[in-house]
Each structure stands twice: as C-alpha cells, then as structure tokens.
Amino acid sequence: MEPLAREVWGLISQLWLAERPRINDELAALGLHPMQALALRHLEQDRPEPMRALADTLRCDASNITGIADRLEAAGYVERRPSPEDRRVKTLVLTDSGARARAKLAEIWTTPPPPIAALAEDDLETVRDILQRALAASPRA
Amino acid sequence: MEPLAREVWGLISQLWLAERPRINDELAALGLHPMQALALRHLEQDRPEPMRALADTLRCDASNITGIADRLEAAGYVERRPSPEDRRVKTLVLTDSGARARAKLAEIWTTPPPPIAALAEDDLETVRDILQRALAASPRA
DNA sequence: TATTGTTATACTCTATAACTATA
DNA sequence: TATAGTTATAGAGTATAACAATA
Numbered sequence: 214m215e216p217l218a219r220e221v222w223g224l225i226s227q228l229w230l231a232e233r234p235r236i237n238d239e240l241a242a243l244g245l246h247p248m249q250a251l252a253l254r255h256l257e258q259d260r261p262e263p264m265r266a267l268a269d270t271l272r273c274d275a276s277n278i279t280g281i282a283d284r285l286e287a288a289g290y291v292e293r294r295p296s297p298e299d300r301r302v303k304t305l306v307l308t309d310s311g312a313r314a315r316a317k318l319a320e321i322w323t324t325p326p327p328p329i330a331a332l333a334e335d336d337l338e339t340v341r342d343i344l345q346r347a348l349a350a351s352p353r354a
Numbered sequence: 355m356e357p358l359a360r361e362v363w364g365l366i367s368q369l370w371l372a373e374r375p376r377i378n379d380e381l382a383a384l385g386l387h388p389m390q391a392l393a394l395r396h397l398e399q400d401r402p403e404p405m406r407a408l409a410d411t412l413r414c415d416a417s418n419i420t421g422i423a424d425r426l427e428a429a430g431y432v433e434r435r436p437s438p439e440d441r442r443v444k445t446l447v448l449t450d451s452g453a454r455a456r457a458k459l460a461e462i463w464t465t466p467p468p469p470i471a472a473l474a475e476d477d478l479e480t481v482r483d484i485l486q487r488a489l490a491a492s493p494r495a
Numbered sequence: 496t497a498t499t500g501t502t503a504t505a506c507t508c509t510a511t512a513a514c515t516a517t518a
Numbered sequence: 519t520a521t522a523g524t525t526a527t528a529g530a531g532t533a534t535a536a537c538a539a540t541a
Contacts, residue, residue, distance in 0.1 A: 217478040222466035224485040229370045234413035272375035301499040325363035328492035337358040344365040351469035442517045442522040
C-alpha cells in the first residue's frame with residue numbers, strides 16, 4: 214500500500230470529519246436527514262430513477278428506500294411514478310421543489326471549511342487540477 | 355465567496371461521499387456504528403474524557419452519549435470512570451481492546467479510494483504539502 | 496423461479512424534556 | 519441556581535425476513 218496516498222487520504226478524512234457536524238446541522242435546518250439528502254443528490258430532473266437503483270447507489274437495503282421515499286414524497290420533493298416498461302418498478306422523479314432543495318444541498322456540500330477557504334489562489338488551482346485529473350482517470354468515483 | 359475554494363471542496367466532498375458506503379461497510383464489519391467509531395476516534399489512551407466533552411466534540415445531545423457509551427462499554431472498548439475532581443462527571447477511558455479497535459479505525463479512514471490511490475508520487479506530495487499547510491494554519495480543524 | 500417494492504421487527508442514532516446528584 | 523449524566527419518548531436510518539405483484 215502506498216503510504217503517501219494513505220497520508221493524503223487521511224488528511225482529507227480529517228478535514229471531512231471535522232466538517233460533518235456543520236453539514237449535518239445545515240441539512241437539519243433544511244429539514245433533511247443525511248440519507249434523504251444523499252437520495253436527493255442522486256436524482257436529476259427529468260430522469261426517473263428506479264427505487265432499486267437508488268438502493269444500489271446508496272448501498273442500503275431496498276426496504277429502507279421505501280421509508281426514505283415516503284418522507285421525501287411527504288415533503289413534496291419527489292413523486293413515485295410507475296415504470297412504463299416493468300410494472301414491478303416504481304421510479305422516483307424530482308419535483309420543482311425537490312430540484313430547488315437539491316441546489317441548496319450542492320451549496321452545503323461545496324462550502325469549504327476554514328483550512329481550505331484560507332488557501333492561496335495558486336494552491337487551490339494546484340489541488341483542483343490534481344483532483345480533477347484523479348476523478349477523470351478513475352471511473353466510478 | 356471564493357469560487358475556487360468551493361470548487362476544491364466540492365471535489366473533496368464528491369470523493370468522500372463516494373467512499374461513504376465502503377467506510378460504513380468496514381465499520382459494520384468491525385461491529386461499530388458510525389457514531390461509536392467517531393467517539394472512539396476522539397478518545398486517547400490514558401486520557402479520560404468527560405462524557406460532556408465528547409458530546410460537545412461530536413456535536414450531539416448529551417443524552418445520546420449515554421447510549422453510545424453503554425454500547426462501547428458492552429463491547430469492552432471503553433470504561434466509565436468517575437472524575438476525582440467533580441463527582442457529577444463521568445469520564446470515558448479506552449481499554450486496550452478499545453485502543454486496538456481505534457487503530458483499525460485509523461486504517462479504515464486512511465485507506466484511499468481508487469482516484470487517490472492511482473495518483474503519481476509527485477502529485478500526492480504536492481497535495482499532501484498543501485493540505486498539511488492548510489491544517490497547520492487553521493486552528494480547530 | 497427471480498425480482499421489485501412493501502411490511503414487520505429489532506436495533507441504533509437523534510433531539511427534547513424531565514429527573515438525580517452534585518456543584 | 520446551574521451543570522453532568524440518566525431515563526423516557528418519538529422520529530429516522532439500518533438490516534433481515536416474509537409477502538404480493540410481476541417478470
């Protein structure tokens with residue numbers, strides 16, 4: 214195992230875990246629990262998503278999606294819509310209100326913590342370029 | 355708001371959120387729920403931690419710490435010990451078994467995802483240096 | 496037979512409120 | 519009075535198992 218990569222990821226973990234309380238607070242202020250927020254994050258407008266696919270993406274049992282979808286539907290953020298191709302499948306679609314909530318989530322997840330916000334412009338550019346390259350090179354991230 | 359810093363943090367969020375399922379799976383394999391793992395993370399050997407301080411660190415209500423400490427104690431990872439200075443206070447101390455579990459947690463949180471593991475040596479050094487500088491410059495992170 | 500979504504169950508995390516024992 | 523830890527309660531996330539409808 215590459216010790217340098219481990220060191221870098223350790224620093225990233227440290228930064229993220231320190232931000233976790235702030236992020237959860239802001240999600241709660243929006244009336245969303247973490248898993249509801251992650252579900253919303255993986256939905257896109259005009260792209261109905263089978264509940265089963267969402268369970269795979271979030272890596273949780275299908276039975277949990279029922280409750281998460283119930284609450285997102287009660288909040289008016291998603292709608293259940295039967296699939297025209299397979300009558301067993303129900304898809305979730307973002308409402309306009311859901312799309313607005315999703316945009317606020319993106320704000321929350323991109324708000325940098327003090328150590329990142331304080332970095333100089335050229336350091337930020339350097340890190341951005343490397344991380345973008347890393348994400349472009351590796352599939353499924 | 356600095357858009358570059360937001361972009362960088364967005365990339366870091368993307369990387370972390372993609373790793374979340376793997377991390378939760380490995381915590382579960384250790385028999386630990388996320389909050390139990392975070393509690394363990396903030397304990398150090400031979401440094402009794404008041405339960406109240408842990409609640410502040412984890413940013414959750416004090417009543418939750420009771421249950422979390424109950425389960426960590428049942429697992430043999432921590433012990434409750436009354437404070438000699440203030441008889442209202444109970445502190446948590448890591449057992450040897452708890453310290454071993456904590457070391458495994460560090461392994462989990464430092465295991466890099468494919469995009470980071472695949473980076474070249476000099477890119478890793480660059481990112482490490484910048485993040486280390488960022489963390490050293492900002493207090494409380 | 497296999498899969499999708501649901502329900503039932505049991506456990507953990509979450510905040511709020513009320514309690515106790517200390518300070 | 520104020521604070522530390524506990525208990526009770528209710529809502530949400532978690533996996534497992536069983537079920538109905540559909541493939």
